[in-house]
Amino acid sequence: MTTTPTIELKPSSAPLSDAEREAILANPGFGRHFTDHMVTIKWTEGRGWHDAELTPYAPLSMDPANMTLHYAQEIFEGLKAYRRPDGTVSLFRPESNAERFQLSARRLAMPELPVETFVAACDALVRQDIDWVPEHGGESSLYLRPFMIANEVGLGVKPANEYLFIVIASPAGAYFPGGVRPVSIWLSEDRVRAVPGGIGFAKTGGNYAASLLAQAEAAEKGCDQVAYLDAVEHKWVEELGGMNLYFVYGDRIVTPELTGSLLAGITRDSLLRLAEDLGYTAEEGRLTIDDWRRDSENGTLTEVFACGTAAVITPVGLVKSRDGEWTQSDGKPGEVTLRLRKALLDIQTGAAEDVHGWTHHL
């Protein structure tokens, strides 16, 4: 059933005071604070989507035998609401997140939420908690986290017959504190994130759980992020734990093609189009770790950057692997990286015209 339920506001909310909220917005960090409300929508077999509510943000009460806790039937999304120069608020490509959410749902044997319901739920939450959208300027935003969990109780391994869709929101400053600082990358040569035929293309918690040990190893090596290689030949560069990668060869930018084991990032897709607007050639391709090192060292690979909703565009400055390390672009943010970053952020925040129709006004 694909009817869109009406989202009802349940009152009795006790929001934070203006002063408390302002104190949080002055230094929100990433994913540490949450707004006053949330949206929940239920799905039950035979009934479809129902009971759409906008309620005060509150803990969930859950049976210890809830299937999500045991078998990880869970998917999520990440998108941002930005304050525009005229004070209004817009979302960046929410329909694309809604479509990817459906793709993830299919892979995880979950019901598909209609695109318009996904977007309506995001809109309803942002409208209600609009004072949580930071001021225009910089890259501050309100990060939205729609997600869906199985809501059946039982230990049998099967798709659940009940689900809960929730949207929560969190004010976000820069994902990497310290502004546009090049990040260091640890190359995970043994531990893979996803396998062919697996769930790598879906945005589901299991992929992130699979990435945590390598991320902890990266931190031990003094690196910020992990780059994953393909699971078969252990040589093709795929993506980072929470971001896609781009390789800049002068005026040509290349991103690893979607093989099924990496996430089809919406930022990645936006850049394929935006780069052409700025006069660069943008393409999807395949690149081995040996290509990366060789081309960096011979100077043809002029810049490397990571991109994603949370991280926007972040230059890569250093790569470390078992066999040694190399500096990328003298460890400094590159010109193409910074130009693309500004062009993207300007569209997202409403500082520049959006010719692609990516902006969703509230």
Ligand code: PLP
């Ligand atoms: N790859 C992974 C594994 C991610 O978690 C993300 C973040 O959402 C991305 C890539 C970038 O995707 P997007 O640009 O849609 O945020």
Ligand code: COI
């Ligand atoms: C995002 O960029 O939205 C992500 O989901 C990345 C990370 C926070 C997991």
